[in-house]
Amino acid sequence: MPLLSDLITFPAQSLISIVGAGGKTTTMYTLASELAQRGKRVITTTTTNIFFPQKGETDTLIVSPETPRLLKMINGSWKQHQRITVAAGPTGAGKLGGLQPDQPYELLKKSGADVVIVEADGARHHMIKAPAEHEPAVPPQTNVALLMMSAEAINQPLSGEVAHRPEIVAKVARIDVGDVLSPEVVARLMMSEHGGMKGIPATATKYLLITHATENHRDVILELSKLTQHFPGITQVFYSARPREWFASETNQ
Numbered sequence: 001m002p003l004l005s006d007l008i009t010f011p012a013q014s015l016i017s018i019v020g021a022g023g024k025t026t027t028m029y030t031l032a033s034e035l036a037q038r039g040k041r042v043i044t045t046t047t048t049n050i051f052f053p054q055k056g057e058t059d060t061l062i063v064s065p066e067t068p069r070l071l072k073m074i075n076g077s078w079k080q081h082q083r084i085t086v087a088a089g090p091t092g093a094g095k096l097g098g099l100q101p102d103q104p105y106e107l108l109k110k111s112g113a114d115v116v117i118v119e120a121d122g123a124r125h126h127m128i129k130a131p132a133e134h135e136p137a138v139p140p141q142t143n144v145a146l147l148m149m150s151a152e153a154i155n156q157p158l159s160g161e162v163a164h165r166p167e168i169v170a171k172v173a174r175i176d177v178g179d180v181l182s183p184e185v186v187a188r189l190m191m192s193e194h195g196g197m198k199g200i201p202a203t204a205t206k207y208l209l210i211t212h213a214t215e216n217h218r219d220v221i222l223e224l225s226k227l228t229q230h231f232p233g234i235t236q237v238f239y240s241a242r243p244r245e246w247f248a249s250e251t252n253q
Contacts, residue, residue, distance in 0.1 A: 177191055
């Protein structure tokens, strides 16, 4: 089965931002593990909030709001660790607070990391989302962007159970709450500069990642993939039923 790291083209120094919904944290740690197994030094971090890493998701956790201290701690950790998770500090709600949007690039340039992966958005475990005014917090130097959503949202009525910020989804996609999230509607949402593309640098290579994709979703994913070709910006569409099993949509093969 192809790994996500087999399908994405990575620059020599990669600053990867993950936005949207449908499994950003799992994707971040899984991709970090794949790259670390190939000898890359990888930092995983966030510019929003994430839960404390679970066993196996990272080699070590380094917490500090100050960049100079972070750099010193990271540089001293590479002798023992290949995957390092970095955060500003505990939030008091069982989560870790994020870095400032300019910090991940500084870490990439000064810490000895080959790759920095940033969870740059929040979705509160929903299947799809549209960003609020203050979202996402994408580092401006991002050179690879992963736009995420769950296949389970496709052809579902737009509601608060399916979508994070459904009222914004409705506005961006030009529908009403309760209307069906057809492939055409989803493509419009994900490709919009006010939706999935919001805050993504024009120079970044952009991929649409569709998670929770069962065999029953193949036709709608193919339709969605074809629709994205009418919009500029997306390099490829990949889909997955579970972590570590990714496939390119037939229109990209």
